[in-house]
Amino acid sequence: DTAVSQTPKYLVTQMGNDKSIKCEQNLGHDTMYWYKQDSKKFLKIMFSYNNKELIINETVPNRFSPKSPDKAHLNLHINSLELGDSAVYFCASSQVTGALFETQYFGPGTRLLVL
Amino acid sequence: TQLLEQSPQFLSIQEGENLTVYCNSSSVFSSLQWYRQEPGEGPVLLVTVVTGGEVKKLKRLTFQFGDARKDSSLHITAAQPGDTGLYLCAGDSAGNTPLVFGKGTRLSVIA
Numbered sequence: 100d101t102a103v104s105q106t107p108k109y110l111v112t113q114m115g116n117d118k119s120i121k122c123e124q125n126l127g128h129d130t131m132y133w134y135k136q137d138s139k140k141f142l143k144i145m146f147s148y149n150n151k152e153l154i155i156n157e158t159v160p161n162r163f164s165p166k167s168p169d170k171a172h173l174n175l176h177i178n179s180l181e182l183g184d185s186a187v188y189f190c191a192s193s194q195v196t197g198a199l200f201e202t203q204y205f206g207p208g209t210r211l212l213v214l
Numbered sequence: 215t216q217l218l219e220q221s222p223q224f225l226s227i228q229e230g231e232n233l234t235v236y237c238n239s240s241s242v243f244s245s246l247q248w249y250r251q252e253p254g255e256g257p258v259l260l261v262t263v264v265t266g267g268e269v270k271k272l273k274r275l276t277f278q279f280g281d282a283r284k285d286s287s288l289h290i291t292a293a294q295p296g297d298t299g300l301y302l303c304a305g306d307s308a309g310n311t312p313l314v315f316g317k318g319t320r321l322s323v324i325a
Contacts, residue, residue: 103256132312140300140320142257144312155312189256202247203313205256 102126103206105190111212112180119176120209122190130154131173132203133165134189142189148173180213187211217241218305218316226322230292235319237303238285244306246279246286247313251300293323 103124112118124131132155133145147155151167162178173190190206219238227233237246245264249257261270263279263286270277274297276289290297300320304313 139317140251141317142302142315147312157312191256202259202262205258207254207256 103190103192103204105188105206105209107209108207109210109212111214113214114180114182116180117176117178118180118211119174120188120190120211121172121174122206123172124190124192124204124206125171126192126194126204127171128192128194128204129170130193131167131170132191132193133173133175134191134205136187136189136208138186146173146175180211182213185211185213218303218314220301220303220316220319222319223317224320224322226324227293229294229323229325232289232291233293233321234287234289235301235321236285236287237316239305240284241305241307242283244283246283247304247306248277248286248288249302249304251302251318253299257300257302290321293321295323295325297321298323 106121130149132147134142135145136142144157145159146165148167150170164176167173187208187210189208191203193203221236245262247262248260250260251257261272261277263270263277266281266283268279274291278287300318302318303316306313
């Protein structure tokens with residue numbers, strides 16, 4: 100069974116379009132994340148949701164809007180796509196246990212190419 | 215802003231060689247995680263180190279957390295082609311702060 104799944108795996112689109120990426124986790128975790136990995140492989144957090152509530156929103160353009168219909172899903176909608184949005188977007192989830200650390204489980208990534 | 219610097223950025227070695235990659239910061243972390251990412255896949259957690267000075271072994275991989283909890287190293291003994299990948303370290307400051315990732319070390323082990 101896939102723990103964290105993302106669709107689509109590849110997304111090629113024109114500048115100015117609006118697109119969505121979906122993420123689902125079947126691990127029963129409370130917290131989900133979106134990361135962006137650029138061409139230099141730098142992985143940077145964009146958003147974090149805990150139980151459908153936004154808890155982390157790094158400096159991301161407001162063209163990016165996450166939506167969490169339930170705690171197992173965190174979708175990412177991007178308006179007016181720009182060339183610089185081309186990257187690999189990873190969804191991840193973790194369980195907040197109050198321990199010192201928590202393991203994040205990553206999805207396989209969505210490769211977005213904006214032409 | 216907390217930063218994690220990883221070195222070297224690229225490493226290409228022959229099968230059977232030993233190697234060490236480093237993850238350094240000027241900030242203190244409550245824990246530090248190491249991930250391996252293979253081409254076309256998401257990062258997969260290898261280990262988490264929590265205590266300063268801690269050493270953890272995972273088969274041929276040895277992870278060390280610095281005494282001051284600012285740095286970590288990953289040593290691979292007798293590298294194999296299957297070790298090829300991007301090794302990422304990520305620091306956790308606890309509380310409601312996100313993981314901070316380094317830029318990774320891209321390892322290529324040639325048979």
